[in-house]
Amino acid sequence: MILTDLRGRYQFGFGRFMERDYDDIPGTYPLDSRTYRKGYHVNMFLMSLNDAECRDKFAEDEQAYLDTFRMTEDQKSAVLDRRFLDLLKLGANVYYAFKLISFDRQPPQVMYGQMAEPRLTFDEFQQMMIDGGRPIDGNRSVEEWKDG
Amino acid sequence: MAKLIAGMGTSHVPGLGAAMDNGKTQEPYWKQLFEGLEPLRAWHRANTPDVNIIVYNDHATEFSLDSYSTFTVGVGENFEPADEGWGPRQVPSMSGYPDLAWHIVESAMAEEFDLAVHASMDLDHGFTVPLSIAYGQPKEWPAAVVPVCVNVIQHPLPTALRCYKLGQAIGRAVASFPEQINVGIWGTGGLSHQLGGERVGVVNPEFDQKFLDNLSRDPLANTRISHTEFMREAGCEGVEMIMWNVMRGALEDDVDEVFRLYHIPVSATAYGAIILENK
Numbered sequence: 001m002i003l004t005d006l007r008g009r010y011q012f013g014f015g016r017f018m019e020r021d022y023d024d025i026p027g028t029y030p031l032d033s034r035t036y037r038k039g040y041h042v043n044m045f046l047m048s049l050n051d052a053e054c055r056d057k058f059a060e061d062e063q064a065y066l067d068t069f070r071m072t073e074d075q076k077s078a079v080l081d082r083r084f085l086d087l088l089k090l091g092a093n094v095y096y097a098f099k100l101i102s103f104d105r106q107p108p109q110v111m112y113g114q115m116a117e118p119r120l121t122f123d124e125f126q127q128m129m130i131d132g133g134r135p136i137d138g139n140r141s142v143e144e145w146k147d148g
Numbered sequence: 149m150a151k152l153i154a155g156m157g158t159s160h161v162p163g164l165g166a167a168m169d170n171g172k173t174q175e176p177y178w179k180q181l182f183e184g185l186e187p188l189r190a191w192h193r194a195n196t197p198d199v200n201i202i203v204y205n206d207h208a209t210e211f212s213l214d215s216y217s218t219f220t221v222g223v224g225e226n227f228e229p230a231d232e233g234w235g236p237r238q239v240p241s242m243s244g245y246p247d248l249a250w251h252i253v254e255s256a257m258a259e260e261f262d263l264a265v266h267a268s269m270d271l272d273h274g275f276t277v278p279l280s281i282a283y284g285q286p287k288e289w290p291a292a293v294v295p296v297c298v299n300v301i302q303h304p305l306p307t308a309l310r311c312y313k314l315g316q317a318i319g320r321a322v323a324s325f326p327e328q329i330n331v332g333i334w335g336t337g338g339l340s341h342q343l344g345g346e347r348v349g350v351v352n353p354e355f356d357q358k359f360l361d362n363l364s365r366d367p368l369a370n371t372r373i374s375h376t377e378f379m380r381e382a383g384c385e386g387v388e389m390i391m392w393n394v395m396r397g398a399l400e401d402d403v404d405e406v407f408r409l410y411h412i413p414v415s416a417t418a419y420g421a422i423i424l425e426n427k
């Protein structure tokens with residue numbers, strides 16, 4: 001009885017269904033218990049790329065290597081196509097996604113630009129930062145994005 | 149007794165380490181930043197302690213979704229630079245200082261900080277880049293290290309206040325360490341930056357400068373910032389700034405700010421550095 005009650009409270013009170021007060025920050029994907037559960041296997045795949053032997057296996061046959069992880073087909077195809085924003089939406093965390101852009105021997109600005117709204121090339125992203133970065137004004141909440 | 153001489157805060161952007169490793173510091177993109185860092189390096193040459201306590205975070209290198217402790221102290225004799233996906237940085241390995249590390253663990257545990265210990269964690273850019281910023285490219289690092297790893301990437305995170313209190317406990321531990329040595333403490337990471345999502349590239353100079361001002365003169369103000377406020381105002385990864393509170397908590401209430409640098413951009417990050425001396 002007590003056990004059931006506790007389990008219920010964990011799932012519905014604190015766990016993956018609860019809204020967070022940072023959910024209205026636009027275009028932002030923190031690693032919390034919700035993304036943790038959704039992204040566990042894809043993040044563990046990404047982290048495996050820390051290991052040179054795993055990088056070799058992945059280089060040899062990307063699909064075959066991905067099939068050794070319990071990832072969803074959506075997650076696998078986002079990895080194969082290097083769709084970084086989709087990866088975040090499917091539970092990957094950017095610190096982990098870093099391993100994939102490094103594997104490709106590309107600078108991170110390539111990944112940043114691809115995730116940005118609107119999409120930016122390496123040079124465009126680099127220039128936005130040199131010009132002072134994306135301003136905070138107008139980018140604090142989804143409400144501000146709705147107003148355009 | 150050991151003496152805590154000063155604290156440094158610095159961002160630990162991987163691109164900074166790569167610029168040094170690949171000899172690019174004189175290129176137009178980097179030149180101004182590295183010139184700005186010259187006084188910081190001169191300060192470090194004149195004030196090299198026996199050991200630096202370096203508060204940093206791991207970036208999916210040693211800690212992962214499989215196992216994450218909130219605060220971890222490195223108690224090993226030696227630490228190696230990590231392979232975090234592109235091979236380890238070619239920098240010297242780092243000598244630990246197990247006597248001080250264990251003393252911090254024992255002293256803080258007695259004050260009810262439940263610290264984890266790790267003897268062999270490899271150290272990623274979060275740790276090695278600040279060393280390169282301070283000491284350049286020596287054959288051997290001039291001071292030993294005590295790594296203190298803080299979970300700032302996998303929520304729930306320790307609060308900004310908890311980080312400050314841990315710093316206070318570390319300060320007391322250093323003060324009661326029986327060896328006659330000089331100790332430094334570094335907080336790393338930040339300042340404002342966001343690396344993922346459609347809002348990638350957001351920075352907030354006003355927020356950062358206020359944080360630096362507070363660090364100098366009103367450190368408790370920085371303990372009242374929530375994780376959500378950090379993420380909203382300073383970008384998702386800007387929350388790394390709570391690690392600077394550990395450094396600040398270890399220092400005395402009144403400090404002398406002897407160096408500050410603020411520069412946008414380093415990669416997608418607002419770079420900040422500060423040195424605060426105990427009086």
Ligand SMILES: [Fe+2]
Pocket residue numbers: 160205207274337338388
């Ligand atoms: Fe970091």
